[in-house]
Amino acid sequence: MAETTNESFRQMSPAEFFYRNKEIAGFTSASRAMYQAVREFFENSLDATEVHGILPRVTVQISKEDPNNPDFFTITVEDNGIGIPSTVIPDAFGRVLFSSKYKLRQTRGMYGLGAKMAILYGQQNTGKPFEIFSSTPSSKKVYYYKLMIRMDKNEPLILEEGEWPKSSGWHGTIVKLTLEGEWSKRTKDYISVYLKRTAIIAPYADIIFISPSIEGEGKEPEITLYRRVTTKLPAPPKETKPHPIGVDLEMLKMMIAERPSANMKDFLMRSFQRVGEKKAEEILEKAKIDPRRRASTLTEKELESLYKAIKDTKFIAPSSESLSPIGEDLIKIGLKEVLQAEFVDAVTRKPKSYGGHPFIVEAGIAYGGKLLENLDEIAKDSLKGQQGPYVALLRYANKIPLLFDEKADVIWSIVNSEEFSWKTTYKLEQTDVVAVLVHVASTKVPYKGVGKESIAPVEELRKEIEAAVQEVARRLRVYLTKKRKKQEAQEKLRLFMKYIPEIAQNLAYFVTDGKELREASKSLERELLEMAKRKVRAQLEQPEELTHIVPVALPAAEQEGSIEDPSTSEEEEE
Structure with a gap:
């Protein structure tokens, strides 16, 4: 007898599934939804520019355009990127899981899901459609769509x-979304901090x-501008196998489904990196x-x-060509320009891997000058609960600022003053404030949860973060x-100069008969002053135990060898 049930079942489309589970994409409240929408479209704009060798110019505008609905806000984001072909626009923004981003290389997002979640969120809460203007560099026209999902x-x-025909050489994309939100100091702070922290690692962008x-x-509306201060762009990531x-078992099955007619030896060699003829034969045997x-x-x-058999085989570490680190020069330029610190430095570590996924850790540091007054609101709030030395942590994953769940992040567990010996080993005073920037670039960042705001304590990653922070x-x-010396x-020297005239005058009595006392006193004073200067100069010129000090805000100059942490393992064989 067939089983019966009173439950009814129906198929759910991907769009409906993701809307019902919008918390996955960060749309948990009216305030967070505004932040998330700005972030998703802004990140799309940066990926549409810098990856393609275009110096970004991105404008983000939030406005109230419906006087009958004071809680409706319109978010407009304009960029000068590569644009979107007109035939692709409807699906690119109107079909969930339709994207060009599902490739093995470092990107700010995956599947383009966040932007579509923003569209769904706005559509559900306001009933208003999404609008887009776009034009590619080779197109002679600008295309416009008003659509819903x-x-x-x-x-x-x-x-x-x-x-309509283009009257200028403009190319790029303008998106316009209306959603129900909340414009409070908290909302404004988070969006402002997000853009400010992006400006630190993207000093090549106009924001x-x-x-x-x-x-x-x-x-009156408020306008914040972060001007481009360098034309140097990070090297773009390359697609890799x-x-x-x-690869897990399910992914292996999907890869085989894409090459059903290939023989197994060719399949392994053509589908994977680091698999040559001998390695393929070893696996199959x-x-x-x-x-x-x-x-x-x-x-x-x-x-x-x-x-x-694949899991039991040893392979060369994965290629790092799929990664795009920020680079030491850009980190230093950004920290100097935005934070106006007295001292900044940065390091980009060599590529490493965990579980077959390549990653690169970068760290920057800023101290003194106008650092404290230029820290953002979130960083200042974080300082309030510390005992000192005070650490303002700037976290990034694949060039995305991470603003939430700081204390849950493996980075915080390393750099906080209770764990990291800022005072004893690195000579900071109890009242000193230091900004520490840490960036993790990977094809698969090990986030702790679906919110993707904190990084999990993977051992290989933890070691690299610790080594990078130790170095800076x-x-x-x-x-x-050197500064204290x-x-x-x-x-x-100040003390010497204070007492030298009196000493010289007294000594003059022993070298003259009193007739040329004034001249002798002046002569002795000059000689003693020179002796004091030589003594001080000799002290300042004593060799340091470590001499690597990197100039700040200088573009791509050749630097001398860096300091390696003795506990760091050597680079895996490529």
Whole structure:
């Protein structure tokens, strides 16, 4: 007898699923939704520019355009990127899981899901459509679409479209989204901090932020501008094949489905990096699979044997070509320009890997000058609960600022004053404030949860973060040691100069008969002053234990060798 149930079942489209679970993409409240929407479209704009060799110019505007609905806010983001082909626009913004981003290389996002979640969120709460203007560099026209997402069918509903000839060489994208939000000091702070921290690691970008005033602070919009201070761009990431160790059984099955007619030897060699002819034969021998066997004919048991054989095989570490680190020069330029610190430095570590996924850790440090007054609101709030020395932590993953869940992040567990010996080893005073920047670049950042705001304590990653922070902290210690030694020497010289005239006058009585006392006193005073200067100069010129101090805000100059942490393992063989 067939089983019966009173439950009814129906298929749910991807659009409906992700809207029902919008918390996955960070849309947890009206305030957070505004922050998340700005972030998603802004990140798309940066990926559409810098990866393609274009110096970004991105304008973010938040405005109230519906007087009948004071909680409706319109977010407009304009960039000068590569644009989107007109035939792709409807699906790119109106179909969930339709994207060009599902490739093995470092990107700010995956699947383009966040932007579509923002569209769904705005559509559900305001009933207003999404608007987009776009033009590619080679196009002679600008294209316009007004659309919504049909959640039941996961497809775009085009309400209006148009095109017209370009009167200039403009290319890029303008998106316009209306959503129900909350414009409070907290919302404004988070969006402002996000853009400010992006400006630190992207000093090659012009970033303009136009925002409404907070209620009670005036009616004029506020404009914040971060000007481009360098034309140097990070090297773009390259697409690479998956590394065998980073593939699970389900992904292996999907890869075979894409090459069903290939024999197993060719499949392994063509589908994976770090697999040559000998390595493919070794894997297949362990799995007891004929190299000439067609990939599509493998049984479930044989697939499991193949997967086990891959996991039992040793491979060269994955290629780092798929990564795009910020670079030491850009980090130093950004820290200097935005924070106006007295001392800044940075280091980019050599590529490492965990579980078949390559990663690069970068660290920057800033101290003194106008650092404290130029820290953002979130960083200042973080300082309030510390005992000193005070650490303002700037966290990034794949060039995205991480603003939430700081204390849950592995980076904080390393750099906080209770764990890191800022005072004893690195010579900071109890009242000193230091800004520490840490960036993790990877094809798979090990986030702690679906919110993707904190990084998990993967051991390989933890070691690299600690080594990077130790390196920039040592350079700060060298700077502070020299600075303090100079201050001590200047104080000694000041004391010498205070007493030299009196000493010279008294000594003059022993070298003259009293008739030329004044001349002798002046002569002795000059000689004693020169002796004091030589003494102080000799003290300042004593060799340091470490001499690597990097000039700040200088573009791409050749630097002398860096200081390696003795506990750091050597680079894996490429």
